[in-house]
């Protein structure tokens with residue numbers, strides 16, 4: 001089963017992901033992974049994140065290349081072995097974030113739909129996506145605004161895109177209110193994952 005953690009920067013995804021790793025109720029052979037990855041593709045993505053002048057379309061394809069390699073070398077092999085895979089960010093991050101960036105930078109009529117179309121023929125959709133729901137102002141504050149994506153204005157557009165993704169696929173998503181304490185958020189995520197397994 002493929003579980004993904006999604007939400008704006010600063011919503012607590014990595015906090016939850018770390019706690020899951022230490023949870024005895026989670027199968028010991030679970031694969032914990034993330035996007036951007038630690039590979040050289042992920043390093044190329046990181047260079048683009050750090051470049052305020054990066055071309056938005058080029059950036060989409062860097063993230064997408066990282067996703068393709070991640071699927072081939074980590075996600076698909078683990079799923080073939082019947083293991084649980086938990087990814088801190090996955091393709092919905094591209095649909096939501098690059099959907100927002102490309103809306104500003106290009107004349108694409110529906111950037112979110114375009115990014116989904118690019119993925120559709122070859123990606124592996126998650127079985128369950130936990131969406132950590134938080135207002136853009138708190139998200140920007142918690143994330144410390146350390147990169148170009150972490151401004152409340154931009155995150156508001158990203159949030160609108162996430163809402164559209166949830167609306168289009170309500171059965172895949174479980175929404176968790178990320179304004180709650182870390183303990184309460186974790187308990188809700190844990191229950192959602194263990195229930196579906």
Ligand SMILES: Nc1ncnc2c1ncn2[C@@H]1O[C@H](COP(=O)(O)OP(=O)(O)O)[C@@H](O)[C@H]1O
Pocket residue numbers: 007008009010011012013014015016142143178179180181182183185
């Ligand atoms: N439920 C929560 N309430 C308040 N602060 C939180 C909560 N979860 C995480 N944090 C804090 O918010 C910051 C961002 O958390 P992090 O897990 O790195 O988010 P993300 O991976 O979604 O960017 C960290 O300082 C973390 O300790």
Ligand SMILES: Cc1cn([C@H]2C[C@H](O)[C@@H](COP(=O)(O)OP(=O)(O)O)O2)c(=O)[nH]c1=O
Pocket residue numbers: 008009010013014035036049063088089090091093094095097098143147149150
């Ligand atoms: C995976 C992914 C991340 N991002 C962005 C979101 C983050 O601002 C940045 C780095 O991701 P990440 O390291 O997960 O940030 P955080 O822990 O703060 O949530 O890359 C995209 O724009 N598209 C993508 O496909």
